[in-house]
Amino acid sequence: MTTGHEPLALRPTPESPLYRQTLDLDRAEGAIINQLKATHLEQFPDPVIEVPAEFRRSIFVGSIDALLNWGRKSSVFPLMMGLACCSFEMIAAAMSRFDLSRFGMEVFRASPRQADLMIVSGTVTWKMAPVVRRLYDQMAEPRWVISQGVCATSGGPYYESYSVVPGVNKIIPVDVYVPGCPPRPDALIYGIMQLHEKIKRYSLAGRAAGRE
Amino acid sequence: MTTELGGAQVASMIEAIAPGSVTAHDRGAAWIKPGSWPAVARGLHDRPEADFRFLNAVTGVDYIDHFEVIYHLTSLTHNHMWVVKIRCGEGREEPSVPSAVPVWRGADLQEREVYDLMGIRFDGHPNLKRVMLWEGFPGHPHRKDFLR
Numbered sequence: 001m002t003t004g005h006e007p008l009a010l011r012p013t014p015e016s017p018l019y020r021q022t023l024d025l026d027r028a029e030g031a032i033i034n035q036l037k038a039t040h041l042e043q044f045p046d047p048v049i050e051v052p053a054e055f056r057r058s059i060f061v062g063s064i065d066a067l068l069n070w071g072r073k074s075s076v077f078p079l080m081m082g083l084a085c086c087s088f089e090m091i092a093a094a095m096s097r098f099d100l101s102r103f104g105m106e107v108f109r110a111s112p113r114q115a116d117l118m119i120v121s122g123t124v125t126w127k128m129a130p131v132v133r134r135l136y137d138q139m140a141e142p143r144w145v146i147s148q149g150v151c152a153t154s155g156g157p158y159y160e161s162y163s164v165v166p167g168v169n170k171i172i173p174v175d176v177y178v179p180g181c182p183p184r185p186d187a188l189i190y191g192i193m194q195l196h197e198k199i200k201r202y203s204l205a206g207r208a209a210g211r212e
Numbered sequence: 213m214t215t216e217l218g219g220a221q222v223a224s225m226i227e228a229i230a231p232g233s234v235t236a237h238d239r240g241a242a243w244i245k246p247g248s249w250p251a252v253a254r255g256l257h258d259r260p261e262a263d264f265r266f267l268n269a270v271t272g273v274d275y276i277d278h279f280e281v282i283y284h285l286t287s288l289t290h291n292h293m294w295v296v297k298i299r300c301g302e303g304r305e306e307p308s309v310p311s312a313v314p315v316w317r318g319a320d321l322q323e324r325e326v327y328d329l330m331g332i333r334f335d336g337h338p339n340l341k342r343v344m345l346w347e348g349f350p351g352h353p354h355r356k357d358f359l360r
Contacts, residue, residue, distance in 0.1 A: 026346070026347040029347070030349070127345065
């Protein structure tokens, strides 16, 4: 055991403690990835909105819902997460020309605790998959996911690749899919507007958003 | 414009560093024995007439019957470049070459990438482990095993 006072070797050699520690971490991470790859074979069903029949005609719940959903849809804060080239279209959508702030979404949140929307912008590799899953788990409900581009949706040109997740919905449930390679900012904004339409239809009496 | 050196010129330069190390050369590259690569690398880096201080790229090639590792070198003072190719023995079993990290620190990540994707071992590399893929990935994906 080290006391913490020995100078660590700058270059880790197979005998140095730093090498063993990092390799142990790598092996633990690799075991998680292999386990994830072996178990996540089926895609998650897309979140559906179910309203029990006895609540459908309730005007009171409906008006509260409308207020709540209006508030939710008008302040969807995306998570500041870019995976590949699609993220540049996402960045362009946030800049002045396309201007996501028109939809109350200008605040890209660096912390998943404060974010409502995860825009999976680009190729999800199996090495990145546990991180995406953890970020999704850290987001507070209600939470939504947009799959941007064909790589995130189905693997796209990397379909059946050795290192790419064939669709991010194998890892997390996805609300809106935006096709394109990469989708232009217009397409991403259209996808976000579709998500707004979806959020409007959520109900207090129905299922919570994004729950599996 | 960066100039490519003549084949015979560089072959004689490398022979002066380590006699008997060049197995072949053509217009743009020289093939070197793996055993003499550390001395040749040190000489190409240090000698003033060569002065290859900059390592552009390290790549590996699968030729089915053998592997090759290729180093692209550039001298920023003389503004010339050269390519060194090292044949990793015969056959596909346990290919290995000596590492160039003691000479060019920038070879570190690139040699790790070649090891990760092609499975070529770099002897003397200080931190030879996977860099793109994860530990526990089966095999090395850029090998052309599917053609055999």
